[in-house]
Amino acid sequence: xxxxxxxxxxxxxxxxxxxxxxxxxxxxxxxxxxxxxxxxxxxxxxxxxxxxxxxxxxxxxxxxxxxxxxxxxxxxxxxxxxxxxxxxxxxxxxxxxxxxxxxxxxxxxxxxxxxxxxxxxxxxxxxxxxxxxxxxxxxxxxxxxxxxxxxxxxxxxxxxxxxxxxxxxxxxxxxxxxxxxxxxxxxxxxxxxxxxxxxxxxxxxxxxxxxxxxxxxxxxxxxxxxxxxxxxxxxxxxxxxxxxxxxxxxxxxxxxxxxxxxxxxxxxxxxxxxxxxxxxxxxxxxxxxxxxxxxxxxxxxxxxxxxxxxxxxxxxxxxxxxxxxxxxxxxxxxxxxxxxxxxxxxxxxxxxxxxxxxxxxxxxxxxxxxxxxxxxxxxxxxxxxxxxxxxxxxxxxxxxxxxxxxxxxxxxxxxxxxxxxxxxxxxxxxxxxxxxxxxxxxxxxxxxxxxxxxxxxxxxxxxxxxxxxxxxxxxxxxxxxxxxxxxx
Amino acid sequence: xxxxxxxxxxxxxxxxxxxxxxxxxxxxxxxxxxxxxxxxxxxxxxxxxxxxxxxxxxxxxxxxxxxxxxxxxxxxxxxxxxxxxxxxxxxxxxxxxxxxxxxxxxxxxxxxxxxxxxxxxxxxxxxxxxxxxxxxxxxxxxxxxxxxxxxxxxxxxxxxxxxxxxxxxxxxxxxxxxxxxxxxxxxxxxxxxxxxxxxxxxxxxxxxxxxxxxxxxxxxxxxxxxxxxx
Numbered sequence: 001x002x003x004x005x006x007x008x009x010x011x012x013x014x015x016x017x018x019x020x021x022x023x024x025x026x027x028x029x030x031x032x033x034x035x036x037x038x039x040x041x042x043x044x045x046x047x048x049x050x051x052x053x054x055x056x057x058x059x060x061x062x063x064x065x066x067x068x069x070x071x072x073x074x075x076x077x078x079x080x081x082x083x084x085x086x087x088x089x090x091x092x093x094x095x096x097x098x099x100x101x102x103x104x105x106x107x108x109x110x111x112x113x114x115x116x117x118x119x120x121x122x123x124x125x126x127x128x129x130x131x132x133x134x135x136x137x138x139x140x141x142x143x144x145x146x147x148x149x150x151x152x153x154x155x156x157x158x159x160x161x162x163x164x165x166x167x168x169x170x171x172x173x174x175x176x177x178x179x180x181x182x183x184x185x186x187x188x189x190x191x192x193x194x195x196x197x198x199x200x201x202x203x204x205x206x207x208x209x210x211x212x213x214x215x216x217x218x219x220x221x222x223x224x225x226x227x228x229x230x231x232x233x234x235x236x237x238x239x240x241x242x243x244x245x246x247x248x249x250x251x252x253x254x255x256x257x258x259x260x261x262x263x264x265x266x267x268x269x270x271x272x273x274x275x276x277x278x279x280x281x282x283x284x285x286x287x288x289x290x291x292x293x294x295x296x297x298x299x300x301x302x303x304x305x306x307x308x309x310x311x312x313x314x315x316x317x318x319x320x321x322x323x324x325x326x327x328x329x330x331x332x333x334x335x336x337x338x339x340x341x342x343x344x345x346x347x348x349x350x351x352x353x354x355x356x357x358x359x360x361x362x363x364x365x366x367x368x369x370x371x372x373x374x375x376x377x378x379x380x381x382x383x384x385x386x387x388x389x390x391x392x393x394x395x396x397x398x399x400x401x402x403x404x405x406x407x408x409x410x411x412x413x414x415x416x417x418x419x420x421x422x423x424x425x426x427x428x429x430x431x432x433x434x435x436x437x438x439x440x441x442x443x444x445x446x447x448x449x450x451x452x453x454x455x456x457x458x459x460x461x462x463x464x465x466x467x468x469x470x471x472x473x474x475x476x477x478x479x480x481x482x483x484x485x486x487x488x
Numbered sequence: 489x490x491x492x493x494x495x496x497x498x499x500x501x502x503x504x505x506x507x508x509x510x511x512x513x514x515x516x517x518x519x520x521x522x523x524x525x526x527x528x529x530x531x532x533x534x535x536x537x538x539x540x541x542x543x544x545x546x547x548x549x550x551x552x553x554x555x556x557x558x559x560x561x562x563x564x565x566x567x568x569x570x571x572x573x574x575x576x577x578x579x580x581x582x583x584x585x586x587x588x589x590x591x592x593x594x595x596x597x598x599x600x601x602x603x604x605x606x607x608x609x610x611x612x613x614x615x616x617x618x619x620x621x622x623x624x625x626x627x628x629x630x631x632x633x634x635x636x637x638x639x640x641x642x643x644x645x646x647x648x649x650x651x652x653x654x655x656x657x658x659x660x661x662x663x664x665x666x667x668x669x670x671x672x673x674x675x676x677x678x679x680x681x682x683x684x685x686x687x688x689x690x691x692x693x694x695x696x697x698x699x700x701x702x703x704x705x706x707x708x709x710x711x712x713x714x715x716x717x718x
Contacts, residue, residue, distance in 0.1 A: 250580065255587060262587055266573060273575035273616065334570040338536050339588050340560040407575070408618075476555070480540040487570060 006107050026418065038123055045127030062133055066145075066203045067196025072124070073152055074181045080117055080160035081167070105231045109224065112157060121153045137207075144206055144213040151216035158223040162230050259342060263349035270328060271321070274407035277328060280320050281357075287316035288365050295371045303446045307437050310378035311430075313365045315386040318357035319429075322391070323422050325350055325398030327405045330486035337483060343472040347395060351468060354391040358383060381454035382433075388460025390429055392467050397425035399471070399478040402485040489514045489640065489671050490535060494544035497530050497695075504530040505695045512673065517666045519686030519703065520675035521711060526692040528675040529567065532644050535673065536565055548640070564638030566629035566646070574618035578607075578628045581617060582635060589636040599635050606631065606657050623649040630658065634665070641665065641672045647681055659685060679715065683708040 044051075052064045129149075134142045167173050187193035206213050249272060254265035271277040294309035312319070321328075329336070336346065362383040369376035400421035409416065433453060440449040460467065490512040497505045505527040512518055520528050533539045535546050537553045545552050548559040565571070573581055579596075586596045600607075607627050617628060626649045633641060646662075647655050655678075662685050666672060676682040683689065683703055691699035691714065699714075701707060 255583070259588070262584065266576070266584060269580070270573075270575055332570060332573045334538060334567070335573055337538055338560070338563075338565050338567075338571060339585065340557065341588060342557075480538075483538060 003103065003107060006103075010111065038119075041120055041123040042127055045124045046131060048124075048128050049132045062136070063200045063204070064196070065128060065132075067198075067200040069149065069152070070195055070199040071181070071185065072121075073156055074177075076117060076121065076153075077156050077160060077163075078178060078181075080156060081163055084112070084115070084117070084160050084164070101232075105228060109158070109161075109227055109231065112161075113154075115157065118153055118157060125149055125153075140210055141207045144210050145203065147213060148203060148206055148216040151220040154220035155216075155223045158220070158227040161227045162223070165230050165234065259345040260349045260352065263341070263346060264353055267328070267349065267353055270407070276405065276407055276409055277321065281317055284317035284320055284361070285364075287312050287320065288361060290316075291365060291368045291371075291375075295368055295375050303441070303449075304434070304437060306375075306378055307382075307433055307449065308430075310375075310382040311386070311433055313368065314362045314379050314383040315358050315390060316361050318354050318361065318386065319390070319394075321357060322354055322394035322398070323425065324401065324405060325394055326482060327398070327401035327403065327486075328407070330401075330404040331407065333483050333486050337479060343475050344469060347468045347471045347475065350395050350398075351391055351464070354394065355387050358386050358391075377450050381450040381457070384457030384461070385433070385453045386457070388457030389432070392460065392471065393425060393429050395468075395471050396474065397421045399474055399482065401482060404486045404488060489516075489549060490673070491547045491550075492531075492534075492544070493547070495531075495534060495541055495546060496543035497527075497534060497539065498542045503695050505534065505692075507531070507697050510690075510697065510700075512671065514671055515666075515669040517662070517672040517685055517687045518674065519682035519689045520673060520692065521677070521679065521682060521689060522675075522692035523715075525694070527695040528692055529644055530695070531692070532565075532567055532642055532673065532675060536563070536567070536642060538567075559640075562639040563642065564633040564636065564640070565642040566633040567642075567644040569625060569629075571629050571632075572617050572625060575616050577614060577616060578620070579613075581628060582632055585632045586635060591636055596635065600631075603631060603661075606654055606661075621649075623651060623654070626650060627654065634661070637670075639670060641670055641674075643672070643674045645675055645677060647676055647678045655681065679708060679711045683711060 048065055049061045052059075052061050052068075056064045125146075129142070129146055133145055137145070184193065184195050188195045206216070249269075251265045251268045254261040254268070257264075271281055290309050291313045294305045326333070362379065365379060368379060398421070401419065402421070403416065403419050405416050433449075436452050436456075437446070437449045440446055440452065490510075492507050492510040494509065495505065495507045496503065520531065522528050530539070534541055535548070535553065537546075537559075540554070545554065547553065548563070551558055553559050573584065576584065582596045582600070583593060586592070607624065617625060620628065626646070630643060630646050633643065646658060650658065659681050662672065662674070666685065666687070674682065674686070686703045688702050689699070689707060689711065690697060691701075691711070701710070
């Protein structure tokens with residue numbers, strides 16, 4: 001059976017993936033995180049009836065749960081759209097072999113069934129079904145309910161691929177969907193539009209008339225067929241035509257600023273012309289939203305949170321980008337080594353890039369100042385601290401990067417480039433501000449933290465040349481090991 | 489010009505290169521031949537200070553290459569794709585390399601016009617290097633290495649992936665450079681080309697230098713005899 005062979009190859013692909021060969025500790029950590037998330041979702045499913053009867057005192061629990069599935073499936077679809085990959089690339093080696101093309105298309109589609117999102121949905125729905133729905137209703141009724149829910153999961157699973165294909169060039173459209181769901185939710189909460197009730201009554205209609213219960217599975221089949229047609233139409237290797245107009249910005253103005261400008265220009269081009277670094281930078285606004293969670297409540301007791309928020313908010317982009325300093329350049333570091341590039345200038349280009357990313361974050365998060373002058377002070381001091389201290393720490397730990405990054409891969413769940421250096425760097429980077437805070441809190445003056453942090457930042461900026469020269473020396477020492485690891 | 493002193497490179501227990509002593513004189517064109525795993529790329533990487541020697545050292549114009557950047561002023565090199573910057577267009581890449589060596593955009597353009605016979609597509613093509621074919625990538629790397637007229641040129645298998653026309657263009661170009669007294673170290677699997685352009689052939693086997701002959705009549709036959717399977 002060819003399908004079995006394909007499954008076997010798939011198994012090998014997963015087991016032999018470089019993803020697992022990284023480090024045993026990273027795998028264990030990921031395993032624990034995964035287990036924790038699963039447990040959270042399962043217990044949410046188990047406790048849903050308690051939670052819902054607390055919120056909706058006058059409503060039937062099953063009705064409320066069913067209605068809320070509307071939001072669950074909306075967000076599920078959006079998340080799938082953003083994260084799920086169209087399973088087409090791995091077909092390439094088989095396309096010239098005597099394997100039926102239909103098999104090659106059915107196979108990757110069916111392969112998506114035991115996926116992460118489906119697992120998540122089952123973890124949520126099955127506990128609720130067995131605990132609440134089944135004991136309270138006739139078997140027929142419950143069966144139709146379950147089949148409908150499972151069909152909708154399947155619809156989402158396959159529809160996401162079709163949508164992804166059609167909206168691939170217009171990814172911003174997803175925000176429109178997001179906005180629509182948001183508006184629906186808003187009206188729902190205000191009681192002007194009873195979305196959840198409509199959905200629930202549509203569900204219950206099916207349960208009351210079980211013969212219509214075949215429609216959801218049919219819908220699932222249709223979504224499968226749609227995805228199948230889409231994949232089949234796209235199962236040829238086509239060279240994507242890249243026209244001149246689609247070229248990303250060249251930052252040509254930077255070449256006026258000597259070698260440092262030239263290196264920054266290349267790095268910025270790298271960021272904006274490759275999938276993964278681009279995703280990292282576009283993701284950073286999410287981190288800037290941290291402020292809304294922590295800055296809202298400015299009790300003194302929460303000062304520790306304020307420090308964390310101040311730190312993240314003013315350097316979001318810089319931090320998530322800089323943790324892979326040098327590793328980003330792993331595919332072409334040899335160019336830099338074989339050509340005449342002054343290592344001090346190289347370090348300076350890193351520093352200035354960090355500075356620019358920090359400044360953008362700082363300016364974008366200036367409005368947090370409206371939460372109080374205290375917040376404005378925190379943001380300013382951490383901005384200065386990040387420029388004058390955090391920057392060097394990241395450059396330093398970047399020198400110990402020992403794993404190559406493939407720039408073209410997606411960012412989600414991608415731990416390429418993550419190694420001991422990235423984990424260790426968290427200790428000084430997060431530890432130092434908290435240590436200062438701890439000392440100040442013991443001394444009874446939390447506000448002093450901000451001034452000390454700011455003073456450290458200023459000292460770091462004054463010592464810029466000196467520190468970068470030290471880093472340049474460290475670079476010369478580390479470059480062989482770094483470059484050797486990157487060539488693999 | 490280039491001297492190898494008691495040079496040894498180990499990967500784990502395996503010795504990739506072990507050369508007691510070798511001296512490359514100014515203006516020589518060295519052809520480096522040997523089967524896969526013979527140590528050609530290792531040797532070139534050591535000369536370019538890309539890897540650290542287990543033992544011994546390399547000097548260029550009497551100065552150790554490791555810990556000193558002077559040699560970069562006159563050494564042009566292209567070993568493999570790792571030397572290219574995949575997300576730049578060829579033109580942007582040339583400009584990048586050019587400005588590192590004090591050339592301006594006009595110099596780049598006049599160089600590209602002069603070498604237009606080599607690159608089969610329009611060199612100002614709006615395509616990132618990562619989307620080019622293997623042959624064209626190779627050409628971009630070779631051109632960038634020669635562009636700023638370095639006194640020492642180091643190429644690793646420059647003829648691979650090239651179409652016949654480009655191969656003959658490159659051969660002529662390298663001969664011309666050699667006449668201009670540019671020192672060259674070139675590795676190749678193409679015995680014909682390499683024995684034609686080189687003034688001296690080095691044959692590596694399992695990391696050891698087993699032949700060091702000046703090229704002339706009969707060199708090709710000698711090499712063919714060595715590489716033929718009997």
